[in-house]
Amino acid sequence: MxxxxxxxxxxxxxxxxxxxxxxxxxxxxxxxxxxxxxxxxxxxxxxxxxVWVQSKGLGAPWYQRWTRNSAGAWPALAADLAARTGIDTALQQPGGISLCLSEAEFEDRSRRMAQMRDEAGNFGFEYRMIRADELRDMLPGLGPTVAGGSFTPYDGHAGPxxxxxxxxxxxxxxxxxxxxxxxxxxxxxxxxxxxxxxxxxxxxxxxxxxxxxxxxxxxxxxxxxxxxxRPQKGQVLVTERAQTILPLPMTSIRQTAEGSIMMGESQEEVGFDLTQATPVMAQIAERAVRAFPWIAELNIVRAWSALRVMAPxxxxxxxxxxxxxxxxxxxxxxxxxxxxxxxxxxxxxxxxxxxxxxxxxxxxxxxxxxxxx
Ligand SMILES: Cc1cc2nc3c(=O)[nH]c(=O)nc-3n(C[C@H](O)[C@H](O)[C@H](O)COP(=O)(O)OP(=O)(O)OC[C@H]3O[C@@H](n4cnc5c(N)ncnc54)[C@H](O)[C@@H]3O)c2cc1C
CATH class of the missing domain: 3.50.50.60 (FAD/NAD(P)-binding domain)
Structure with a gap:
């Protein structure tokens, strides 16, 4: 040969x-x-x-730096790819929110974000914990039981x-x-x-x-x-296109450039198994509807599972x-x-x-x- x-x-x-x-x-x-x-x-x-930064590198600030440098390199990469291929990767980096559906989640998140800032040292780590009243002005139709969320300016999303x-x-x-x-x-x-x-x-x-x-x-x-x-399964649900515009991506809810709402994603240790499990899908949908009750009116048009490439x-x-x-x-x-x-x-x-x-x-x-x- x-x-x-x-x-x-x-x-x-x-x-x-x-x-x-x-x-x-x-x-x-x-x-x-x-x-x-x-x-x-x-x-x-x-x-x-x-294109997510805020939760990366708790206890490992070198990973936070690597991730943030990558998010910083994204605009030039997206522009270069568009110029060379004509393909729009739909990059948006308006910052992002990690939603806290309960007071306990809000407190846990606050602790984590404070630790990230401490560990960042001179590299810095900008964030804000935002209470639901203020968050409601940023995210239309936010549910009445949401406690708040964390915001960092580094986050964004793109079409994978x-x-x-x-x-x-x-x-x-x-x-x-x-x-x-x-x-x-x-x-x-x-x-x-x-x-x-x-x-x-x-x-x-x-x-x-x-x-x-x-x-x-x-x-x-x-x-x-x-x-x-090792494989770690994640399931994702996608709705039909929504009229409401979500101006910021969130850790488990984002609106695509076309207007669909993506919801996910689970973290399941089930080996090389791509089965879609209805209870997990129901849980994803339930959390999304607690966050934004109007999502309940939308039809799910696609759902899939995929395996993450996860180190120990x-x-x-x-x-x-x-x-x-x-x-x-x-x-x-x-x-x-x-x-x-x-x-x-x-x-x-x-x-x-x-x-x-x-x-x-x-x-x-x-x-x-x-x-x-
Ligand atoms: C549900 C889910 C949600 C995710 N969400 C995000 C997100 O929001 N943001 C983010 O940044 N990342 C996210 N990820 C992670 C991201 O998708 C992965 O980090 C990334 O796709 C890994 O890419 P990869 O090229 O290493 O692996 P893969 O995409 O698995 O590609 C590996 C390639 O190697 C090939 N291959 C395997 N073995 C061989 C062989 N022996 N010889 C030749 N070719 C081989 C395969 O055919 C495949 O094409 C998510 C992942 C999942 C599963």
């Missing part, structure tokens, strides 16, 4: 792999993006579309499918090669020398980036890396292999939010051959027993 060569291989064409592949291509690197077929579990096609399409189109327009139906089934790894076997042929490169979502758990050890990610502590994992330098791994459960950082910060590091020390806390070494002791 002939082997096709390139300067870099990215395994996985979801949001993480596509953002990194585009970033590498933009560094002038001849890049192949290998992707499994349509039956694969793909978080990138089932997510909620938030246009984002995925735009990343792919920009990558291929820039000369990158996207190879579908190319599940990596076998590989050999040596320092700066990688070869992978797929149904679409064999490919080799001195650099490889494992961005295969849940597939990374099995692939990483071949390259001297660890990616202990919920934070991203980024690493370069010590055994096989040139092999990198990237895993996260916020691939929309982190698209800016992946395309514009992480990819240039990979292109340069080493991850910045600021990414050290994201190494999977944090899960090693002696490190944890």
């Amino acid at each position: 002939t082997t096709r060569r390139a300067e870099a291989i990215v395994v996985g064409g979801g949001l993480v792999g596509a953002a990194i592949a585009l970033g590498l291509r933009d560094q002038g690197i001849d890049t192949l993006l290998l992707d499994e077929g349509d039956i694969a579990f793909r978080a990138s096609r089932g997510n909620f579309g938030l 499918l246009p984002l995925l399409r735009a990343l792919h189109r920009a990558f291929t327009d820039a000369g990158g090669a996207y190879i579908p139906n190319a599940k990596v089934a076998g590989a050999t790894a040596a320092p700066h020398d990688f070869r992978v076997e797929t149904a679409a042929g064999a490919f080799a490169a001195p650099r490889i980036v494992l961005a295969a979502g849940l597939g990374n758990a099995d692939l990483a050890p071949i390259f001297g890396l660890q990616a202990p990610v 502590d919920g934070l991203p994992i980024y690493d370069q292999s010590e055994r096989c330098p040139g092999a990198f791994t990237a895993n996260c459960h916020s691939g929309v939010t982190l698209a800016g950082a992946h395309a514009r910060v992480l990819a240039p590091m990979i292109a340069a051959g080493s991850l910045d020390p600021s990414l050290q806390p994201f190494s999977a070494k944090r899960f090693d027993v002696q490190n944890a002791a």
Whole structure:
């Protein structure tokens, strides 16, 4: 079998792999993006579309900084993608609200936000806890039992499918090669020398980036890396288009650019199971209607479940292999939010051959027993 060569291989064409592949291509690197077929579990096609900052990194301020830098990189990424592909990723960053439906939720949220600000140090963390009376002026039709919410100016949302399409189109327009139906089934790894076997042929490169979502758990050890990610199911409900306009996205309710209301999302530890469970859907709808009673009048037109790519502590994992330098791994459960950082910060590091020390806390070494002791 002939082997096709390139300067870099990215395994996985979801949001993480596509953002990194585009970033590498933009560094002038001849890049192949290998992707499994349509039956694969793909978080990138089932997510909620938030570009979300406010709840990221409690107890891990480096994650808050990484997330905020990514949200900051988003406007330029969205503008660049629109100019290059004509695809509007529907980015809006008006700030966002995490709703508290009860007094207990409000108090818990207040504590968390105060801790985030303390931990942010000189980087800062702007937020406001807002009581229901004031929130009612910001969010039309807010329910009478809502206690309030937290606001940060950093949050926003976007269309995850246009984002995925735009990343792919920009990558291929820039000369990158996207190879579908190319599940990596076998590989050999040596320092700066990688070869992978797929149904679409064999490919080799001195650099490889494992961005295969849940597939990374099995692939990483071949390259001297660890990616202990597990599936976490989330269910999402979508209504018909609403007349009411919600000017701000919330953690579990947002209005799409087309006017539908998206509601979600659950956090279920059920393995590789995509079954949609009616009790969970009912719970999502019930909370949404407590938040905005008018949502009860809308028909649900779509519902789905998808699997998050979750590390044991919920934070991203980024690493370069010590055994096989040139092999990198990237895993996260916020691939929309982190698209800016992946395309514009992480990819240039990979292109340069080493991850910045600021990414050290994201190494999977944090899960090693002696490190944890
Ligand atoms: C319900 C839900 C809601 C979410 N909401 C948000 C949100 O609001 N904001 C946000 O930022 N994030 C959100 N996320 C998370 C976000 O969707 C994920 O972080 C992101 O999609 C992960 O992208 P990925 O590319 O790592 O994984 P995936 O999208 O799963 O892509 C992995 C790709 O790798 C391919 N692959 C797997 N194994 C192999 C192999 N061996 N060889 C070749 N290819 C392979 C697969 O075919 C797939 O295309 C949500 C996720 C879920 C499930």
